[in-house]
Amino acid sequence: MTYVPHIDELxxxxxxxxxxxxxxxxxxDDIAVVIGTGPDDLILKAAQACPSAxxxxVDSTSGETIYP
Ligand code: SF4
Structure with a gap:
């Protein structure tokens, strides 16, 4: 669980x-908020499924942007 999602509120x-x-x-709610952690593959899957990109x-260990 090293992947951390960030939401672009706009x-x-x-x-x-x-x-x-x-x-x-x-x-x-009005927009998405991050409320917890989860398996890396699930976080990546959710990010890829977001219609608004x-x-x-981000990989919290390396600091590397994994997606997009
Ligand atoms: S899928 Fe994307 S646009 Fe939809 S609530 Fe989540 S972050 Fe927002």
Whole structure:
């Protein structure tokens, strides 16, 4: 669990896809917020599924941007 998601609040359109895929990591009210951690592959999957490309995933160990 080294991947950390970041939400672009201006890009998020509250579709809810991220919460559907990883409900322990994302909660969507007016916009999505990060509420926890989860498996790296699940966080990446949620980011890739975001229709607004509002989720950036960073490897907290290396500092590398994993997605996009
Ligand atoms: S899937 Fe993307 S646009 Fe939709 S709520 Fe999550 S971050 Fe926001």
């Amino acid at each position: 890009a998020c359109a509250a579709h809810g896809d991220c919460q559907d895929i990883a409900p322990d990591v994302f909660r969507v 509002a989720i950036t995933v």
